[in-house]
Amino acid sequence: xxxxxxxxxxxxxxxxxxxxxxxxxxxxxxxxxxxxxxxxxxxxxxxxxxxxxxxxxxxxxxxxxxxxxxxxxxxxxxxxxxxxxxxxxxxxxxxxxxxxxxxxxxxxxxxxxxxxxxxxxxxxxxxxxxxxxxxxxxxxxxxxxxxxxxxxxxxxxxxxxxxxxxxxxxxxxxxxxxxxxxxxxxxxxxxxxxxxxxxxxxxxxx
Amino acid sequence: xxxxxxxxxxxxxxxxxxxxxxxxxxxxxxxxxxxxxxxxxxxxxxxxxxxxxxxxxxxxxxxxxxxxxxxxxxxxxxxxxxxxxxxxxxxxxxxxxxxxxxxxxxxxxxxxxxxxxxxxxxxxxxxxxxxxxxxxxxxxxxxxxxxxxxxxxxxxxxxxxxxxxxxxxxxxxxxxxxxxxxxxxxxxxxxxxxxxxxxxxxxxxx
Numbered sequence: 001x002x003x004x005x006x007x008x009x010x011x012x013x014x015x016x017x018x019x020x021x022x023x024x025x026x027x028x029x030x031x032x033x034x035x036x037x038x039x040x041x042x043x044x045x046x047x048x049x050x051x052x053x054x055x056x057x058x059x060x061x062x063x064x065x066x067x068x069x070x071x072x073x074x075x076x077x078x079x080x081x082x083x084x085x086x087x088x089x090x091x092x093x094x095x096x097x098x099x100x101x102x103x104x105x106x107x108x109x110x111x112x113x114x115x116x117x118x119x120x121x122x123x124x125x126x127x128x129x130x131x132x133x134x135x136x137x138x139x140x141x142x143x144x145x146x147x148x149x150x151x152x153x154x155x156x157x158x159x160x161x162x163x164x165x166x167x168x169x170x171x172x173x174x175x176x177x178x179x180x181x182x183x184x185x186x187x188x189x190x191x192x193x194x195x196x197x198x199x200x201x202x203x204x205x206x
Numbered sequence: 207x208x209x210x211x212x213x214x215x216x217x218x219x220x221x222x223x224x225x226x227x228x229x230x231x232x233x234x235x236x237x238x239x240x241x242x243x244x245x246x247x248x249x250x251x252x253x254x255x256x257x258x259x260x261x262x263x264x265x266x267x268x269x270x271x272x273x274x275x276x277x278x279x280x281x282x283x284x285x286x287x288x289x290x291x292x293x294x295x296x297x298x299x300x301x302x303x304x305x306x307x308x309x310x311x312x313x314x315x316x317x318x319x320x321x322x323x324x325x326x327x328x329x330x331x332x333x334x335x336x337x338x339x340x341x342x343x344x345x346x347x348x349x350x351x352x353x354x355x356x357x358x359x360x361x362x363x364x365x366x367x368x369x370x371x372x373x374x375x376x377x378x379x380x381x382x383x384x385x386x387x388x389x390x391x392x393x394x395x396x397x398x399x400x401x402x403x404x405x406x407x408x409x410x411x412x
Contacts, residue, residue, distance in 0.1 A: 027316045029235055103319055110233045110316040113309055113376060123377040149393075156374065156382075157367070157390050164370030168362065170319060171329040176362075184363050187355075194400035 027107030233313030
């Protein structure tokens, strides 16, 4: 078979699919050339052509995760608080696809924390996510749907909340089915929308 | 040297220390008999006596993590919201020790998600954590420091928030130094303490 550009692209797609399936089933801890080769029905030798070292495979998998996350379908949303809500819903493991992607993200944290360069890449990705949330929070404030306050600080809290909810839902899918995750997110957004209680002005027991 | 109980205990402590140091530096992805042996200055052969299979080493490391987390020093706190706050502060990576422990917890998620039994153990640990928070939330509600509402649901939200903040702080220690983490936690608690805004009663743009 002639080595055409089309074949090359098709092979790349096959490799990406195989890497994704290995990650979804076994995480980064189970990501080996051997496992990807088995999934692909190819030899380990062929794969060393793509990934000379284990680190290349990990870096490729992280890029793949970022690309797939960036190109995933997003909820349509208006401006304001509903856009903040939609952006947070887009992250949660509410579907099988989103569960796979989140399982891979959470798994990637071990691989990334062990390597300063990969860790820096992840830090940059999460900072970008916070910046996007910050802009949505600021727009919601302008519409009067969220109280005043540093939008970057509110966005950092919101990202913390949603990442932790992802972790909880992955470990306990029965305790955190989709409707429960949405309920908890809506509780969080309702708290954000409440005007802050001044110090010393809390309800006292009656 | 005679094989006494004291020697045995001392050797167990050495092994635990070596496993902990490997985890703090390389995570579960870097946890191998060879790495622990090198850290311990022992042979891999000696370690296979303790850990016949890789899975035994992972299970041991997870137990060690749980024991060290359970026995870590806790902040003294009164009842009510200050006890909720103290329990959440106890989790955050505010010191070097707490950063190591959290880095190991986050790293353990990959290992745990890849194995149904380990994943179930983690789910149980987090459920216990939520139950403890739930009781503290209920006490704060009784003192009138938190508004009414299902305390288990509030605890699930609080645990999500704190776990996600841990992840953010591990990847971006410069963006999330201890005082920033405490600020974000206090923002979160202030939101919880605000009475919820009834639907349709949000501030409108002026």
